[in-house]
Amino acid sequence: MPGMQHYRRLLATPGIKSLLVLMFFARIPSTASGMAVTLHVAVGLGHSYGAAGLAGAVVTIGHAVGGPIAGRLVDRYGLRTLVLITTIGEALFWIVAPRVPYALLLALGFVGGMLILPAMSIGRQAIAALVPPESRRTAYSLDSISVELTYMFGPTLAVLLCTQAGTRAALTWLGITIVVLGAAVYLVNPAVRSEDEAPVGQARPPRKEWLTGRLIAVLLVGGAAVFVLAGMEVAIIADLRAYGELPLTGVVIAASCVASMVGGLVHGVVRRSLPSVVLLTLLSALCVPIGLAGDAWWILALAVLPMSLMCAPTLAATAESVSTLAPAAVRGEAMGLQSAALTLGGAAGTPVIGFVMDHSSPSWGYAAAGIGGLIIAAIAAVAVVRGRRTPETVAP
Known part of the structure; x- marks a missing residue:
């Protein structure tokens, strides 16, 4: 197939196949952890779904806060x-969590979230180290497709374990899985710097020199994209x-994920990508009218496809940037x-759009998610324009 040579060339890069696998x-434990804690509180401890949602949110916020700190340690x-x-x-954490009361679980959940292995950012660092710049669009597109699969598999696994084995056993097994996967990452020790880059531990430039308007815009785009996607799902x-x-919710969301992966595959072979702000604008604008679709599941599944095609490309473009x-x-x-931006965007999308729908209708949920994305796209565009007025630092 035309363009597939890009993927063949990428997969021929030493170490890339094992890294992606x-x-x-x-990434599976981080995508399963919030759902596992939520179900443990609601089912295992017998608390309300509001309390369960709060516990899951605490883990998510801890994960977002821990991301930059973990990156600095690397x-x-x-x-x-x-x-x-x-x-x-x-x-x-996963040994203690199933055995403590709710109040203590909330406090421990934030710490446990901070300590989740940041596999997403580690993978993207390793791609930057292994793959030359001209192939990174293809690599990050494939990585975004992998993320889609992980988010389809992780929460489903958490639900299966909690319902079949009980929440205590599920949290314990999650802890065992984390130890096994952590040991695997430790042994493989994927490179986070290429041979021609400065080694780990060298002097860091001041944050004000690299955290520029353009980079802030990219972070806003990533967070907004996940906000829109989370809002669309709810x-x-x-x-x-x-x-x-x-009961057909899974079918519609699966159709959305497949469309996203198709979009990612196409994005990985294009010669010139659209800017991430433009991709976010398309993603958001295509979300707004979904609520006008008919009242059948298959019509809704078709209606979400155009927007979903923009999902993986938007996230891949932000990682490349x-x-x-x-x-x-x-x-x-x-x-x-x-x-952290991606995590917080997703954490905000569900409650915000849920609140909108509580006071209106599901159709307004799509519109609110899309309008929110468009507003942030406009803010990001302003940050890009302002960032061009000052010189940017680029990776050596």
Whole structure:
């Protein structure tokens, strides 16, 4: 097929296949953790869904806060130091979490979230180290497709474990999985710097020199994209519930994920990508009218496809931009900031759009998600324009 030589060339790069496989599995605990804690509180401890949602949110916020800190540790001390700290810390958390009351679980959840292995940012750092700049669009597109698969698999696995084995057993097994995967990452120790870049631990440029308007715009775009996607998903659930077709939610969301992966594959072979702000604008604008679709699940599944085609390309473009704009000496922190932006965007999307629909209808949920994305796209565009007035630091 035309364009597939880009992927063949990428997969011929030494170490890239094993990296993609390892990072796919290493991301599963972070995508499953919030759901596992939520179900433990609601089912295992018997609390309300509001309390369960708060517990899951605390873990998510901790993960977002921990991302930049973890990245800074990688920049200064190397990957293995971070993996050792997070693996031991997470093992302790998942052993204790099923055995403490709710109030203590909330406090521990924030710390446990901070200690989740930041597999997403680690994978993107390693791609920047392994893959030459001219192939990074293809690499980050493939990585975004892998992320889509992980988010399809991780929460589903958490639900399966919690419902079949009980929430205590599920949290314990999650801890064991984290130890195994952490040990695998420690042993493989993927490179986070290329041979021609400064080694880990070298002097860092001041943050004001690299955290420029353009990079901030990229972070805003990533967070906004996940905000829109999270809002769309909760609107789909509300829509199908109103139609009386709630059991088909998984089919509609799966169709959205497949479309996103197709978009990612195409994005990976184009010669010139659209700017991430433009991709976010398209993603958001195509979300607004979804609520005008008919009242059948298959019509809704078709309606979400155009927007979904923009998902993986938008996220891939933001990762590529971060790898270009951030100097190698601070790449870990920059990728951690991007991971935090994505996490917070998703954490905000569900409650905000849920609130809108509580006071209107599911159709307004899509519109609100899209309008929110368009507003942030406009802010990001202003940051890009202002950033062009000052010289940018690029990765050596």
